[in-house]
Amino acid sequence: MLANLVRQYEAIVKSWTITELDHAGPNIRLKARVEFTDDSTLAIRQVFLSPRTFKYAYHWQDQYENLICRWDNAPHWQNLSTFPYYKHTANDAPPVDDVSAGDLEAVFKYINMALTQ
Secondary structure: OHHHHHHHOOOOEEEEEEEEEEOOOOOEEEEEEEEEOOOOEEEEEEEEEEOOEEEEEEEEEOOOOOEEEEEEOOOOOOOOOOOOOEEEEOOOOOOEEOOOOOOHHHHHHHHHHHHOO
């Protein structure tokens, strides 16, 4: 799926690499890094613990390692309607609701819109 997204958004992707892929045991773990044309990077972490349990964090930062946006499902912010799914942005104190629930394609779409405006 990641390779397909990189191809789909090749106009904004400078490079990408999978830094860890482990599927030897009962869990599947993926870590990857995508560098975009503006020198920002997206760190991707996905862990599939079972067909119904999926943990993720997508951390997008600028070339100076400042947070732009982070999507994850750590069990924080229980008052949100989309709990445990949310995103942090650099300008928001509490996170903003994120209904895409770990959807990496929605993350790429968000970044594409930000970079091509």
